Amino acid sequence: MTVEHIDSVTHAGATPDTVLPFAELGLKDDExxxxxxxxxxxxxxxxxxxxxxxxxxxxxxxxxxxxxRQFGEKVPPEARGIxxxxxxxxxxxxxxxxxxxxxxxxxxxxxxxxxxxxxxxATGVGGIVRDxxxxxxxxxxxxxxxxxxxADAPDTARVLPGVVAGIGGYGNCLGLPNIGGELVFDxxxxxxxxxxxxxxxxxxxxxxxxxxxxxxxxxxxxxxARTGGDGIGGASVLASAxxxxxxxxxxxxxxxxxxxxxxxxxxxxxxIFAEDLVAGIQDLGAAGLSCATSELASAGxxxxxxxxxxxxxxxxxxxxxxxxxxxxxxxxxxxxEPSKVARFMEICxxxxxxxxxxxxxxxxxxxxxxxxxELVVDVPPRTVAHEGPVYDRxxxxxxxxxxxxxxxxxxxxxxxxxxxxxxxxLRLVASPNLADKGWVTDQYDRxxxxxxxxxxxxxxxxxxxxxxxxxGIALALDGNGRFARLDPYAGAQLAxxxxxxxxxxxxxxxxxxxxxxxxGSPEDPEVMWxxxxxxxxxxxxxxxxxxPVTGGxxxxxxxxxxxxxxxxxxxxxLGVIDDVRTRRPIDxxxxxxxxxxxxxxxxxxxxxxxxxxxxxxxxxxxxVVDFGAERALAAVLQSAARDGLxxxxxxxxxxxxxxxLVESCRRGGRGASITLPGDPFVALFSESAARAVxxxxxxxxxxxxxxxxxxxxxxxxxxxxxxxxxxFTGLFEVPLDxxxxxxxxxxxxxxx
Amino acid sequence: xxxxxxxxxFPGSLDDRDALRAVAAAGAEPVSLWHKDxxxxxxxxxxxxxxxxxxxYLRCGAIARFSPVMDLVIAGAHAGLPVLGICNGFxxxxxxxxxxxxxLRSAQLHFRCADExxxxxxxxxxxxxxxxxxxxxxxxxxxxxxxxxxxxATLDQLEADGRVVARYVGNPNGSVRDIAGITNEAxxxxxxxxxxxxxxxxxxxPSSDGLAFFxxxxxxxxxx
Numbered sequence: 001m002t003v004e005h006i007d008s009v010t011h012a013g014a015t016p017d018t019v020l021p022f023a024e025l026g027l028k029d030d031e032x033x034x035x036x037x038x039x040x041x042x043x044x045x046x047x048x049x050x051x052x053x054x055x056x057x058x059x060x061x062x063x064x065x066x067x068x069r070q071f072g073e074k075v076p077p078e079a080r081g082i083x084x085x086x087x088x089x090x091x092x093x094x095x096x097x098x099x100x101x102x103x104x105x106x107x108x109x110x111x112x113x114x115x116x117x118x119x120x121x122a123t124g125v126g127g128i129v130r131d132x133x134x135x136x137x138x139x140x141x142x143x144x145x146x147x148x149x150x151a152d153a154p155d156t157a158r159v160l161p162g163v164v165a166g167i168g169g170y171g172n173c174l175g176l177p178n179i180g181g182e183l184v185f186d187x188x189x190x191x192x193x194x195x196x197x198x199x200x201x202x203x204x205x206x207x208x209x210x211x212x213x214x215x216x217x218x219x220x221x222x223x224x225a226r227t228g229g230d231g232i233g234g235a236s237v238l239a240s241a242x243x244x245x246x247x248x249x250x251x252x253x254x255x256x257x258x259x260x261x262x263x264x265x266x267x268x269x270x271x272i273f274a275e276d277l278v279a280g281i282q283d284l285g286a287a288g289l290s291c292a293t294s295e296l297a298s299a300g301x302x303x304x305x306x307x308x309x310x311x312x313x314x315x316x317x318x319x320x321x322x323x324x325x326x327x328x329x330x331x332x333x334x335x336x337e338p339s340k341v342a343r344f345m346e347i348c349x350x351x352x353x354x355x356x357x358x359x360x361x362x363x364x365x366x367x368x369x370x371x372x373x374e375l376v377v378d379v380p381p382r383t384v385a386h387e388g389p390v391y392d393r394x395x396x397x398x399x400x401x402x403x404x405x406x407x408x409x410x411x412x413x414x415x416x417x418x419x420x421x422x423x424x425x426l427r428l429v430a431s432p433n434l435a436d437k438g439w440v441t442d443q444y445d446r447x448x449x450x451x452x453x454x455x456x457x458x459x460x461x462x463x464x465x466x467x468x469x470x471x472g473i474a475l476a477l478d479g480n481g482r483f484a485r486l487d488p489y490a491g492a493q494l495a496x497x498x499x500x501x502x503x504x505x506x507x508x509x510x511x512x513x514x515x516x517x518x519x520g521s522p523e524d525p526e527v528m529w530x531x532x533x534x535x536x537x538x539x540x541x542x543x544x545x546x547x548p549v550t551g552g553x554x555x556x557x558x559x560x561x562x563x564x565x566x567x568x569x570x571x572x573x574l575g576v577i578d579d580v581r582t583r584r585p586i587d588x589x590x591x592x593x594x595x596x597x598x599x600x601x602x603x604x605x606x607x608x609x610x611x612x613x614x615x616x617x618x619x620x621x622x623x624v625v626d627f628g629a630e631r632a633l634a635a636v637l638q639s640a641a642r643d644g645l646x647x648x649x650x651x652x653x654x655x656x657x658x659x660x661l662v663e664s665c666r667r668g669g670r671g672a673s674i675t676l677p678g679d680p681f682v683a684l685f686s687e688s689a690a691r692a693v694x695x696x697x698x699x700x701x702x703x704x705x706x707x708x709x710x711x712x713x714x715x716x717x718x719x720x721x722x723x724x725x726x727x728f729t730g731l732f733e734v735p736l737d738x739x740x741x742x743x744x745x746x747x748x749x750x751x752x
Numbered sequence: 753x754x755x756x757x758x759x760x761x762f763p764g765s766l767d768d769r770d771a772l773r774a775v776a777a778a779g780a781e782p783v784s785l786w787h788k789d790x791x792x793x794x795x796x797x798x799x800x801x802x803x804x805x806x807x808x809y810l811r812c813g814a815i816a817r818f819s820p821v822m823d824l825v826i827a828g829a830h831a832g833l834p835v836l837g838i839c840n841g842f843x844x845x846x847x848x849x850x851x852x853x854x855x856l857r858s859a860q861l862h863f864r865c866a867d868e869x870x871x872x873x874x875x876x877x878x879x880x881x882x883x884x885x886x887x888x889x890x891x892x893x894x895x896x897x898x899x900x901x902x903x904x905a906t907l908d909q910l911e912a913d914g915r916v917v918a919r920y921v922g923n924p925n926g927s928v929r930d931i932a933g934i935t936n937e938a939x940x941x942x943x944x945x946x947x948x949x950x951x952x953x954x955x956x957x958p959s960s961d962g963l964a965f966f967x968x969x970x971x972x973x974x975x976x
Contacts, residue, residue: 447956448894
């Protein structure tokens with residue numbers, strides 16, 4: 001029998017020259033030196049485990065922190081009073097009125113989803129839902145933004161079905177409606193798909209919970225699933241290094257999800273919250289117990305003592321370092337006053353949720369962790385959780401950007417004859433980025449909870465919050481990597497503008513945003529430049545639109561070999577709608593209504609779907625950003641919806657007017673007769689921003705016109721709804737059947 | 753006196769709140785039942801809602817069928833208590849042998865959520881008497897294991913007895929003979945794969961066609 005060797009604090013003090021594998025755990029030489037400086041000795045192996053995961057890019061935001069500060073500095077005046085919890089907590093919280101607070105956040109699970117598509121995507125949903133739950137809210141919906149390599153690439157056939165099944169498998173089993181999102185294919189994501197999940201939750205404004213451990217003597221309770229060997233080092237290893245050759249080797253570090261355990265945990269937590277039994281709470285996600293204990297202690301009265309032997313294990317052979325790093329899912333850590341522990345445990349027992357007191361809050365300013373009676377961690381918690389390294393990384397404008405911007409998409413060969421325009425329209429409708437996504441979205445439950453009043457394929461998801469007052473929220477999630485590649489500042493703003501416009505199109509008032517920032521390696525100065533430009537774009541855009549950033553997520557190291565993905569800031573916009581019964585769908589739902597274009601069209605084809613699909617071209621400049629025009633358009637759309645002046649509204653984005661008309665016709669099951677203004681090609685396919693198409697009953701046409709004029713929004717009457725074809729006067733027509741066949745054939749042909 | 757209609761929550765039930773809302777919308781008093789309940793709290797009818805009871809990691813409904821409350825539901829059903837099983841609830845009813853047949857992995861092998869056309873073929877059950885004969889309705893389905901199967905003799909018997917309650921207009925999951933829902937011999941127990949509780953108003957569902965399942969049971973209770 002061997003005696004277990006424990007690398008205790010005492011042992012570490014006595015063996016200063018022992019070399020620990022800090023480099024293998026992802027720490028740089030200077031970072032390791034700093035840990036030694038903080039502790040005044042070498043770290044124990046447990047301390048090293050904690051610092052390495054907490055100081056990873058994924059957990060510490062060490063390359064982005066400096067730049068993300070802008071979101072706190074450029075807060076629009078409109079945000080005052082509505083932002084109840086800002087950046088830094090698990091998720092931001094916004095006051096939507098009538099005593100309700102809404103919390104929402106997007107998070108990436110890109111690397112795990114590449115290695116293990118089903119579990120990577122599933123645990124991405126599980127993780128973001130726990131963030132929302134941790135704020136004290138009942139999660140009420142999820143969305144996702146997905147990007148893959150070319151639709152016909154063999155690896156896309158491997159990754160996409162697994163990701164979709166994972167999102168569905170987890171979200172459906174949690175009973176959360178999936179209300180929208182996006183799905184984009186581009187060669188830049190081959191070998192590095194993007195899986196960004198968003199969740200939203202609602203609570204009363206006085207029910208907000210925070211990740212803090214106040215009150216010495218309060219008990220630290222770990223509850224939920226047992227701790228196992230899955231996901232050890234997932235955050236640091238997977239998210240902070242690129243894949244070179246290690247796909248197989250890294251497989252076990254992807255976590256495994258159990259949505260049933262999480263569903264039970266949600267209901268259990270909400271019952272605990274309702275009885276006000278917790279002083280602070282934190283979910284266990286990336287970096288597991290290391291993160292939860294250090295963050296809780298760091299934000300509380302400063303100290304915590306934990307006995308690691310008490311942690312319930314799925315695998316009794318786990319070492320203390322592994323218990324600290326494990327990313328086993330469906331676990332929560334609560335701080336509970338001693339007098340409330342019994343009731344807390346009763347509720348957990350009712351739900352058959354495992355709960356164990358693992359420690360208590362102290363006033364020592366130290367996080368002390370014991371194992372087999374020995375002190376194995378003794379650190380100032382802030383140095384682990386909040387005072388990690390911060391890098392001001394060098395930036396450089398990409399050397400190829402001038403050439404890329406000079407390669408004007410307006411110079412590409414255009415279709416001119418009616419027959420060519422018709423063929424182009426059908427080709428775009430059937431292209432993977434624009435085709436009907438029903439094959440994917442029908443794998444998600446959009447009905448559960450009974451409050452979904454709009455979901456995919458409408459512009460935004462709209463969910464009822466209050467059944468008596470009909471108060472609701474709207475959410476849209478958008479990004480455009482091609483625009484951001486051409487100009488990351490403008491590209492990020494175009495993503496923001498599109499999500500804002502999508503929310504407004506339903507009739508809701510945009511209130512606040514979350515972001516999920518997907519970029520290549522921050523160690524590449526050109527990527528870092530793209531990142532800083534995008535941040536600046538979002539911060540300036542939010543100021544111009546009057547919507548604050550409430551929180552979000554940064555995902556770096558998205559690249560294949562030395563080639564980074566297109567910079568892809570994805571923006572989620574939350575809106576509020578006073579009466580969900582007034583929300584506008586995209587459907588052309590009645591015959592004989594006027595089809596009206598709101599906004600101005602320029603010849604803008606840089607980064608467009610047309611250039612992508614027809615010419616495989618990416619070059620020139622992205623569309624012009626005009627936040628004044630976006631605000632004016634949004635005001636018109638909101639007023640028109642509220643006053644019942646329009647029966648449908650659809651924003652114009654990817655694929656331009658042609659795609660918007662096709663979608664509104666298909667969804668409504670009726671055609672439209674359209675007379676195009678100006679150059680038909682530009683009118684159909686330009687992707688100018690700040691535009692929407694609306695369907696207006698004849699009686700309201702004058703009112704819509706004067707409303708738009710009052711806000712300075714250009715109005716163009718295009719024609720009338722009705723008939724069995726989408727027809728363009730003097731040019732061509734396409735029967736609805738043919739549009740349906742083109743739009744719905746693509747995904748089944750690709751993915752079965 | 754208002755009828756009291758219970759909705760059972762198993763661990764992993766998801767559409768329990770929706771079913772309670774539908775019960776209230778139909779004018780009855782909704783009563784939450786817990787899977788460990790030792791009595792039915794005097795309810796006049798029971799709904800087993802959709803979801804993934806116990807995660808459905810074993811066979812769907814196979815564990816929920818052994819919940820304490822199910823002993824009462826089974827005994828009640830044999831004594832004439834109206835019981836409606838929706839989706840996972842239908843699976844539980846089959847596992848409990850209150851209804852014949854089984855629900856298997858759908859033909860397309862993945863979860864599918866869609867608005868489906870149905871024909872209500874039996875309008876004499878406790879849960880369908882408010883429908884016109886052969887009513888054509890639109891109600892959502894959402895399942896990965898909703899393909900109804902039974903042996904030929906059972907199917908022929910179901911058809912001969914008129915116990916096929918609802919049939920799909922376009923079969924979404926490969927269910928044998930397009931069967932979406934069936935009833936027991938007495939007509940008090942109905943299992944249905946589609947979700948009528950998601951079709952109680954046009955605001956949150958594709959139609960309000962599903963509400964009549966819940967008003968039907970009120971009618972049948974008054975008639976008794």
